[in-house]
Structure formats: structure tokens, C-alpha cells
Amino acid sequence: MKKQRKKIAQLFVGAVSIVLIINACKEKDIAPGESVKAEVSTSSAAQLNAIGLMSGNPILPVPTADPDVIYADGKYYIYTTATGPNASQFHAYSSPDLLNWTDEGIVLDLANVSWAQTDGWAPSVVARNGKYYFYFTAAKKIGVAVGDTPIGPFVDKGSALATGDGSDPIDPMVFIDTDGQAYMYWGNTTFNIQRLDSDMISLTGERGHNKPSNYFEAAYVIKRNDIYYLMYSVNHFGNDDYHVEYATSTNPMGPWTNKGRITSPRGEIKGPGHNAVIRKPGCSEEYFFVYHRRTSTNIHERQVAIDRMFFDAAGNIMPINITNSGVTQTGPSAPCYTPDPIPDGQYAIRSKVNTTTGAGLYLDIAGCSQGNADVRTWTRTDCDGQKWNLTYQGNGFYKIISALPTHKSLDLDACGIDRGANIQVWDVFSNDCQLWRIESLGNGSYRIMSKSSNNVLDIADGDPTPGADVRSWNWNGTDAQIWEFEAP
Structure with missing residues (x-):
């Protein structure tokens, strides 16, 4: 899926990782922010792309597509389009923290399905009745298999659940409403919606076809504040501009009002689409957006990735920032983040790093320049170049504006997606280069994360x-990435 130079780079990274694992056995102390990945076996392959304490993107060890995601028994599980002969073998991947992913092996093999053995695509998994229900496409029909655990083994019910209307009845997604009623959404071009019976393996009631504008395939539904959000992919999956849009309704069967696009290609990353969403367990407003994308010209070499999803103050889904760093480590004990932990006001921003003589280091505009300028560290001065006005934007992010008379904004240079992109002050704009999330780490310490890249402010x-x-830089938990907000 990656270009040849990236494949070579991956081999190099893998070799380095093996050396690190060997050295870790000799030296028990690991440098702060570094993480040694789980050992790799033929039955359980741990992802090596995690960087520091972030998932990195892509997150899975093999090229695959069309992900669904659930949380069960203290782990996240991702299910993807089948691999193997004629796309017949569905796998599950598990992670306790969104960083390290283990291939749990084949959870459903179409060789064991009587009515279809090829083209296993786009599964959807839900838990109910003490069971796990695995909905899938096979030979352009919708099937369902049942298992006792998130990794099965799943046993097909013995016949197709639905064919649906239209020429491509594919991509099932099952949503269970707060009143307990389950619905299945599926179909390419033609959109099918129908209730599931309480047994979860049969359909009931009238089939609906309310379709939002631009709908093509890959429906995914969540409910928030009594509003139903239907996300779906637009264009053929091989199109560079394959992307996700969304629509809302007050009824799970529609009608739907299109609200616009939430993913777009970014640089060499094309076709960010076919998504699923999961809310962090126990946290009301932390959402993760799982999707596939590609960097290869081969449209079948797609990669599964994960990024954060946010809502604005009006309840609209904000455009997803497609990143290379992915998301921070998120296990069962990770705290829920408060979206606005710092009151609006003026602050000096101090690093946890001190000088060798113990003096504090502060976020500083070089030379107190009143123009567009670089940002650095410096010891405490009276210059307004060390005073920053924070204003919460009502959407999980702050504007951070210099107190100098020209009032420049803290800015990620060119919205750089890669770690190492420069931090500066620049003319104030409304783009994501100048939006910052401030997350509490406890004890008065914080990390400051760019909306554009999901990377943090870091002292080189x-x-x-x-x-x-x-x-x-990607988050690795070192002192160079930890900040305090003091009276100016």
C-alpha cells in the first residue's frame, strides 16, 4: 500500500524495533516516552507503527479496508473487509489502548458459509443478548453470524439475512437505539433501512429508502443529544476524493438533511472514507473516527487509520483532521478530558523543562517581534511576547493570541501534518492551523495539541x-511537551 521507499523504511523500523526489544531485555529502564511493542508471532501480530505514546497512522499491520469498531471486555476491536482467497477470511484486531493492535486471527471464514464463499466485505458487529452478532457482505448479499465472544468463532445462521433493493446491496451497519430497537442500514447507491427483530438475525417491518443527498455507500449511524447522525461515503472507493459526508434526522429512518463533508484528501493521503465511530468508554464527549485511506496508486491497497472527531457548539460534526500521528494512548483507566480546562484569560506558558541553573523557560516570541515570527523558549521577561490570551471556541479548542500590540496568533506553520513542523505566530485566521486543544495531565500540567496535526507543542x-x-511533535510524555499556565 505504501510506496517503495516507505516499504523500505518500514523494514528498517521493524529491524530497529527488534533491536530495541533485545536491548530492553538487557536494560530494564526505557527512556521516557518510548514504548517497546509486543512480540510478534505467527498467530498474533502487534502493530509496530505506534510512535511515542500515539497510535500512528495507519494502525493495522496489513493493508485492509472498511473498518468497524466496538469496545468489549476492556479492549477495542476492529473488524475489516476479508482477506485471503477470494476475500473470504474475516479477521479481528484487538487493542487495550489504541496503540498496539493484535491480529486475533480468522473470526469468520466464508468457506464455512453455505450460501456464499466470495467477496466478504465491510462487517458490522454489535453485542446483544449475551452474544455478538457479525453482519457481513458476501457475494453481494447480507449475512449474519453469531458468536459468544468479540472474536467468535462466528457461526453463520445458514442463509442470507437480506439481499436488499438495488444492484449492490452491500455494507451493512447495525445501530441499536436507546429504546432498544435495532436497525440495519445497507446498500450502494440504493439505501436500505429496516428494523431488526429482537433475535437480531431476522428483519421486521417496512423497508425504508430515505436517502440523503450525495449518498453512495457505507452508512454509519450514531445518536447524540436525540439527534441521529448518518455518516456515509461519497464517490467510488477508487476515486482520490472518496470521502465521508453526514446528514442528520430526528428519526433513525429519516428523512435526512445533508450537513456537508467531514473528510477530505490531504497531501499524499487519498480516499479517506468508509468510517466507523466509537465513543471512549465512560466519556460523554470523546469520539474516535476509524476509517480507511490510501497512499498507493493501487486503489486496492488501503490502510485503516484513526483520528479524533469533534462537535462544535451547535452540534455539527467538525471536519476530521487526517493525521499521521493518530491518537494518544487510551486505555480503560485513561481519564476523560475536559474540553475547556483553562478559563479564558491571559497567561504566561511555562515549560516543565528548566535551564541548567533551574530558571523557568517560557513560550516566547523571539525578540518580542510584533510581526509574524518564530516561537521559542526564553527565561522570564516583562515583554508581552510571553503573555498569551486564551479564548475557548466552544468546540474543544482554544485560540491562543499574543498580547503584543499586533495580536498575532499561535500558529502551526503551513498546517504541517508531520512531526517537526514549526510553531510560530502569524496573522489571525480561522483555519485549523491556529486552533489548539489543551488537555490536563493532572497536578497543574497540560499538553497543548494542534487541531490540524494532533501533535503537541514540543521543545526541540x-x-x-x-x-x-x-x-x-507526536506526544511522548516527556517534560519538553508539558506546560503550565501562570499569571502573566
């Missing part, structure tokens, strides 16, 4: 020398 190389560059 943890340099304690005044004047060190401030850049963006």
Missing part, C-alpha cells in the same frame, strides 16, 4: 538552553 530535543526552538 528537550533543550534547556534559552532560545531553543518550539516545534510540533
Whole structure:
């Protein structure tokens, strides 16, 4: 899926990882922010793409597509389109923390399905009645298999659940409403919606076809504040601009009002689509957006990725920022983040890194420049270049504006997606380069994350020398990435 130079790079990273694992056995102390990946076996392959304490993207160890995601028994599980002979073998991948993913092996093999043995696509999994229900496409029909655990083994019910209307009745998605009623959504071009019976393996009631504008395939539904959000993919999956849009309704069967696009290609990353969404367990407003994308010109070499999803103050889904760093480590004990932990006001922003003599280092505009300028560290001064006005935007993010007379905004240079992108102050714009999420780490410490890249403010190389560059970097938990907000 990746270009040849990236395949070579992956082999190099894998070799380095093996060396690190060996060294870790000799030296029990691991540098802060570094994580040694689980050992790899033929039956359980752990993902090696995690960087620092972030998932990295893509997150799964093999090219695959059309993900669904659930949380069960203390783990996240992702299910994807089948691999193997004639796309006949469905796998599940599990993770306790969104960083390290283990291939749980084949959970359903179409060789064991009597009515279809090819083209196993786009599964959807839900838990109910003490069982797990695995909905899938096979030979352009919808099937359902039942298992006792999130990894099965899943046993097909013995016949197709539905064919649906239209020429391509594919991509099932099952949503269970708060009143207990379950619905299945499916279909390419023609959109099918129908209730599931309480047994979860038969359909009941009238079939609906309310379709939002631009709908093509891959429906996914969530409910938030009594509003139903229907996400769906637009264009053929091989199109570079394959993307996700969404619509809303007050009824799970529609009608639907299109609200616009939430993913777009970014640089060499094409076709971000066919998504699923999961809310962090126990947290009311933390959503993760799982989807596939590609960097290869081969449209079949797709990769599964994960990024954050946010709502604005009016309840609209904000455009998803497609990133390379992915999301931070999120296990069962991880706290829920408060979207606005710092009151609006003016602050000096101090690093946890001190100089070698113990003096504090602060986020500083070089030379107190009143124009567009670089941001660095410096010891405390009276200059307004160390005073920052924070204003919460009502959507999980802040604007951070210099107190200098020209009022420049803290800015991620060119909205750089890669770690190492420069931090500066620039003319104030409304784009994501100038939106920042502030997340509490406890004890008055915070990380400051770019909406555009999901990377954090970082002192280059943890340099304690005044004047060190401030850049963006993936979160690794080192002092160079931890900040405090003090009275100016």
C-alpha cells in the first residue's frame, strides 16, 4: 500500500524495533516516552507503527479496508473487509489502548458459509443478548453470524439475512437505539433501512429508502443529544476524493438533511472514507473516527487509520483532521478530558523543562517581534511576547493570541501534518492551523495539541538552553511537551 521507499523504511523500523526489544531485555529502564511493542508471532501480530505514546497512522499491520469498531471486555476491536482467497477470511484486531493492535486471527471464514464463499466485505458487529452478532457482505448479499465472544468463532445462521433493493446491496451497519430497537442500514447507491427483530438475525417491518443527498455507500449511524447522525461515503472507493459526508434526522429512518463533508484528501493521503465511530468508554464527549485511506496508486491497497472527531457548539460534526500521528494512548483507566480546562484569560506558558541553573523557560516570541515570527523558549521577561490570551471556541479548542500590540496568533506553520513542523505566530485566521486543544495531565500540567496535526507543542530535543526552538511533535510524555499556565 505504501510506496517503495516507505516499504523500505518500514523494514528498517521493524529491524530497529527488534533491536530495541533485545536491548530492553538487557536494560530494564526505557527512556521516557518510548514504548517497546509486543512480540510478534505467527498467530498474533502487534502493530509496530505506534510512535511515542500515539497510535500512528495507519494502525493495522496489513493493508485492509472498511473498518468497524466496538469496545468489549476492556479492549477495542476492529473488524475489516476479508482477506485471503477470494476475500473470504474475516479477521479481528484487538487493542487495550489504541496503540498496539493484535491480529486475533480468522473470526469468520466464508468457506464455512453455505450460501456464499466470495467477496466478504465491510462487517458490522454489535453485542446483544449475551452474544455478538457479525453482519457481513458476501457475494453481494447480507449475512449474519453469531458468536459468544468479540472474536467468535462466528457461526453463520445458514442463509442470507437480506439481499436488499438495488444492484449492490452491500455494507451493512447495525445501530441499536436507546429504546432498544435495532436497525440495519445497507446498500450502494440504493439505501436500505429496516428494523431488526429482537433475535437480531431476522428483519421486521417496512423497508425504508430515505436517502440523503450525495449518498453512495457505507452508512454509519450514531445518536447524540436525540439527534441521529448518518455518516456515509461519497464517490467510488477508487476515486482520490472518496470521502465521508453526514446528514442528520430526528428519526433513525429519516428523512435526512445533508450537513456537508467531514473528510477530505490531504497531501499524499487519498480516499479517506468508509468510517466507523466509537465513543471512549465512560466519556460523554470523546469520539474516535476509524476509517480507511490510501497512499498507493493501487486503489486496492488501503490502510485503516484513526483520528479524533469533534462537535462544535451547535452540534455539527467538525471536519476530521487526517493525521499521521493518530491518537494518544487510551486505555480503560485513561481519564476523560475536559474540553475547556483553562478559563479564558491571559497567561504566561511555562515549560516543565528548566535551564541548567533551574530558571523557568517560557513560550516566547523571539525578540518580542510584533510581526509574524518564530516561537521559542526564553527565561522570564516583562515583554508581552510571553503573555498569551486564551479564548475557548466552544468546540474543544482554544485560540491562543499574543498580547503584543499586533495580536498575532499561535500558529502551526503551513498546517504541517508531520512531526517537526514549526510553531510560530502569524496573522489571525480561522483555519485549523491556529486552533489548539489543551488537555490536563493532572497536578497543574497540560499538553497543548494542534487541531490540524494532533501533535503537541514540543521543545526541540528537550533543550534547556534559552532560545531553543518550539516545534510540533507526536506526544511522548516527556517534560519538553508539558506546560503550565501562570499569571502573566
